[in-house]
Every structure is written in structure tokens, then in C-alpha cells.
Amino acid sequence: MQILVTGGAGFIGGHLAQRFAADSHDVVVLDNRDPFYDLDIKQHNIEAGRDAARNSDGSYEFIEGDVRDAELVTELVADADYVYHQAAQAGVRPSVKSPRKYDEVNVDGTLNLLDACRDEGIERFVMASSSSVYGKPQYLPYDEQHPTTPVSPYGASKLAAERYACAYSEVYDLPAVALRYFTVYGPRMRPNMxxxxxxxxxxxxxxxxxxxxxxxxRDFTYIEDVIDANMTLLHEDAADGQAINIGSxxxxxxxxxxxxxxxxxxxxxxxxxxxxxxxxxxxxHAATERAEELLGYDPDxxxxxxxxxxxxxxxxxxxxxxxxxxxx
Ligand code: NAD
Incomplete structure (x- = not known):
């Protein structure tokens, strides 16, 4: 089974690619090594994926490229069974300085992947969304019915991307799930957190x-719990078409x-x-009942x-x- 992990040289994508490779899947990572933070960490993420594949029956291939490149995205999705889309321009504060880049990467990049996934009929598209989609709380903990009024360009771009994913699920029957992460931390985390x-x-x-x-x-969520939630979506279809909180x-x-x-x-x-x-x-603060019900989510x-x-x-x-x- 081949799994395309976008943003797989980053923190969460790096751990995901490593786990898939360790579980003997064939992993292809697409990442443009964006210099948002030091590239040494990305190299460690890539090495961790390669090591995992060497010690299992899986494989690991790194492709340096951009999710904004529709042709490349289409080519890679054509060989994939699953797409785990973690690539993004991350960071709330810098998004205030350059909102358009967040739109181009986080929204247009996601649309490139969704178009390719729809055309190729893949098993599932799983994307990283964010607690930033909620904005100012009207009540806490946020459940998924809470109004979404992001207060940063980053949050707005993540909301647009996940709405597209859910719309593609509705209109084109694409199995797509958006996981709304709440401040993830752990080994090899982004250094500026x-x-x-x-x-x-x-x-x-x-x-x-x-x-x-x-x-x-904050709900600081440990990376292994986030990876476990993603792994469930290899076989669980109850969450298709939904956005789900993944918090602690x-x-x-x-x-x-x-x-x-x-x-x-x-x-x-x-x-x-x-x-x-x-x-x-x-x-x-996340309400995690939907994740518990649909994914059996139970952070350790x-x-x-x-x-x-x-x-x-x-x-x-x-x-x-x-x-x-x-x-x-
Ligand atoms: P990260 O910055 O470590 O990883 C993102 C990766 O995407 C990087 O390796 C980067 O090089 C790559 N990338 C950026 N632009 C790209 C492009 N145009 N084409 C290809 N690759 C590109 O961030 P992370 O913390 O691992 O976050 C992963 C995902 O989870 C993101 O979608 C982010 O929005 C989301 N998220 C993260 C957190 C968190 O606490 N870390 C919380 C909520 C949501």
C-alpha cells in the first residue's frame, strides 16, 4: 500500500511518515523544505523515515517539491492509495505579515491535491486542520459545532482548506477527513514553540x-496521540466528510x-x-467526543x-x- 505524505519533512508529517514506514507501508514524502525554520530538523525527519523503512518491509522516498505544482501533485497522487496532507505554511503570527502566501500554499495547494484525489479515486484523503479555525471562543471546550470565525489569516486558510475537503467528500464522494489539531508537541517539534x-x-x-x-x-497534544488518530483512518470510514478535533x-x-x-x-x-x-x-480547549466516537480516540x-x-x-x-x- 502506498501512502503519500505531504509536508513529511516537517514535524507532524515526519512522525507520520516514520510510523507508516515502520509499519511496512510504502511511503512517498512530498515536501519543499520550506525555510520557515531550520532545515536541519527537516533532515532529521527525513532520516528518521529512511531508518524506519530500512528496519521494516516498507519503503521511503523523499521528493522535494511543492504542493502548488499541480502537475507534480497529480503525478504523485496517481500512484498513491492514501494521501495524508500535512504540508502547510504554518504559524499564526507570521501569517499576519504575509496572508497571501498562506492562501496560495494552504488553500490552492490543498485544492491541487483534492482535484488529483478525486480524479484518481484514492482510498482516503486525510488533512491536517487546526484549532485556529474556531477563533474567539463563544463557549469552551470547542466542539465541532462551535462557530468558526478565525482571527488570523492562518486560521482562515486552514478553514477554507478543510471546507473544500468536506465539500469534495459531499459532492464527489471523495473519502476525506480533516483533523483539527490542538497545539502538538514532542520530539523534533518546531523550534519556535x-x-x-x-x-x-x-x-x-x-x-x-x-x-x-x-x-x-491550551490543549497541548502529544505527537504520538496525534499519529495514533491518523493511523486509525487507514481503516476507519465512519469519519468521512467530517472535521474532527484532536486534542488532549x-x-x-x-x-x-x-x-x-x-x-x-x-x-x-x-x-x-x-x-x-x-x-x-x-x-x-477541545471537546474530543466526536473523535472518541468515530475514531476510538483515547490520548495516552x-x-x-x-x-x-x-x-x-x-x-x-x-x-x-x-x-x-x-x-x-
Ligand atoms: P511543519 O512546518 O513542521 O511542517 C509543514 C511541512 O510542510 C514543512 O516541512 C514544510 O517544508 C512543508 N511545506 C510548506 N509549504 C510547502 C509547500 N508549498 N509544498 C510542499 N511542502 C510544503 O508544521 P507541523 O507542525 O508539522 O504542522 C503540520 C500540519 O499540521 C500543518 O498543516 C499545520 O497547519 C497543522 N497543524 C499543526 C499544529 C501544531 O501544533 N504543530 C497545530 C494545528 C495544525
Missing amino acids: AISNFVSRCHNGEPPVIYGDGTQT TDNIEIKTLATEIRDQIDPDLDLVYEERHDADAEHT HTIREGVAKFIDWYRDNRDWYEPLVRQS
Whole structure:
């Protein structure tokens, strides 16, 4: 069975490609190695996929290319049974500076894939969506019926992309599912995220920096739980045509998270507070009943367990990963 993973040199796509290869599937990764963050991490993701294939009956092929290239996308989808679309221009704050690029990659790129998937009649199209589609909460936790009023160009682009996926499912019978991820973390995570920054600063005897008063809340979701949810969609068709929250059951305030990390690494450090960024959501919190019902979703990691695993990984990979966090 061949699986096309777009964005497979990135954080989530890299773990997905690795798991598929380890499970003896034939994996093709399409990624343009966008320089949004340091390319060393992407190389580690690619190597992890190759290693997994070497140790299994699977295979792994990396193709450097762009989801905006409709011809290439059509060619790759023609050989695929499943498409896991993780490629995106990510990041809420930078989307405020260059919204059009987010539209071109996240919306037009997704449409290229959807057109090809419809024409080739693939088994399933699974795409990464985001909690950013919800915008300001009218109530929490967000369930999937919550109004979608994104407050950033990034959120707007993810919403447009997932609406297209669900519309293609309705109109063309394309089996398509959008998973709305809630702040994913774990080994090889993007270096510019709160958890990697807190861990890095604490390891260097520097206080973690919190933007705002730290009462913002998040559902930090451990990468392995996100991968498990994606794996289910290889055989589960009950979710076709739907957008589904994938979060943790362990909602936490940012200052509590920083305290937790500080206490695990260097309890003598203080916390430092700086000005909050307007595009950042105040609270995100997922209702995961739909995921439980349709995918049997049952995340294994509490925030304490996930953070402890990440800190272990960080210590083992500090030589190459830490400089990337420091410069991000
Ligand atoms: P990432 O930036 O690590 O991975 C995205 C990958 O897509 C990168 O390797 C990048 O090179 C590639 N890419 C970018 N533009 C491309 C293009 N035009 N053509 C081909 N490849 C391209 O991000 P991530 O954290 O792994 O996120 C993966 C997906 O999950 C994205 O769709 C993102 O919007 C979504 N998501 C992530 C989170 C999170 O917390 N990490 C939360 C919600 C949603």
C-alpha cells in the first residue's frame, strides 16, 4: 500500500511518515523544505523515515517539491492509495505579515491535491486542520459545532482548506477527513514553540518567558496521540466528510506549563512575563467526543507525561536541536 505524505519533512508529517514506514507501508514524502525554520530538523525527519523503512518491509522516498505544482501533485497522487496532507505554511503570527502566501500554499495547494484525489479515486484523503479555525471562543471546550470565525489569516486558510475537503467528500464522494489539531508537541517539534523554548531556557539556567499574563490555556497534544488518530483512518470510514478535533484531555494554563517544565529542570528559576501577541488565541480547549466516537480516540499522554518524554528526548538530542531553538 502506498501512502503519500505531504509536508513529511516537517514535524507532524515526519512522525507520520516514520510510523507508516515502520509499519511496512510504502511511503512517498512530498515536501519543499520550506525555510520557515531550520532545515536541519527537516533532515532529521527525513532520516528518521529512511531508518524506519530500512528496519521494516516498507519503503521511503523523499521528493522535494511543492504542493502548488499541480502537475507534480497529480503525478504523485496517481500512484498513491492514501494521501495524508500535512504540508502547510504554518504559524499564526507570521501569517499576519504575509496572508497571501498562506492562501496560495494552504488553500490552492490543498485544492491541487483534492482535484488529483478525486480524479484518481484514492482510498482516503486525510488533512491536517487546526484549532485556529474556531477563533474567539463563544463557549469552551470547542466542539465541532462551535462557530468558526478565525482571527488570523492562518486560521482562515486552514478553514477554507478543510471546507473544500468536506465539500469534495459531499459532492464527489471523495473519502476525506480533516483533523483539527490542538497545539502538538514532542520530539523534533518546531523550534519556535512554547514548550521547546521553555525547555531550552530552563536547561540554560534562564527563566522561561511567557507572553501575556500566562492565564492563556491550551490543549497541548502529544505527537504520538496525534499519529495514533491518523493511523486509525487507514481503516476507519465512519469519519468521512467530517472535521474532527484532536486534542488532549489535559487543558493547562501557560504559566502552569512553564512552572511544570521549570520544576522538572531547574526549580530555582523565576518566570518572566512579556507583552502578549494579538494574533495568539487566548484559550483553546477541545471537546474530543466526536473523535472518541468515530475514531476510538483515547490520548495516552497527560501533559506531565508528554513533557517528561520530551525533556528526555531533548537531553539526548541537545547537541543538534538546542542551537536551533536558541536561534528561532
Ligand atoms: P511543519 O512546518 O513542521 O511542517 C509543514 C511541512 O510542510 C514543512 O516541512 C514544510 O517544508 C512543508 N511545506 C510548506 N509549504 C510547502 C509547500 N508549498 N509544498 C510542499 N511542502 C510544503 O508544521 P507541523 O507542525 O508539522 O504542522 C503540520 C500540519 O499540521 C500543518 O498543516 C499545520 O497547519 C497543522 N497543524 C499543526 C499544529 C501544531 O501544533 N504543530 C497545530 C494545528 C495544525
